[in-house]
Amino acid sequence: MFVILVYDFAQKRVNKALKIGRRYLHWVQNSVLEGEISKANFVKLKKELEMLIDPDEDSVILYTFRSQKYSQREEMGLKKGGDDNII
């Protein structure tokens, strides 16, 4: 399945969140990761994020799609994806 993960972590946890996210997905923009993921890895990803999250400060939204068949992705402006310019 295809996942879009958007996250908003307190400064002191954001790097760890990104590190966890990048083990499973691709960084595409500030606070946004996406990619194909197996169900098993999706469960693992959520568990790792759950252990990191401070529910009073941090927020994660996970959009999952069985397939990308019915979707489109458009980029405007600067292309930020790819692993070299991580922020």
Place this chain on the structure above:
Amino acid sequence: MFVILVYDFAQKRVNKALKIGRRYLHWVQNSVLEGEISKANFVKLKKELEMLIDPDEDSVILYTFRSQKYSQREEMGLKKGGDDNII
């Protein structure tokens, strides 16, 4: 159709970008808007963003889905959506 808009604008343009986005979609998290939108409004939204964007500094990704039938949305941690706590 359903749209997820993630944006990364330079500080001096980010409020304008959010203002444009919120005319068509719902703010759900820092730099993330989503919602159902007509094709006509989607074209208008993109035009307005296009006029604002500095292609050397700003980045927008638009994920569009014909329907939400094949998708799921999960939130972890703090729920940031709703119009009262805009950042």
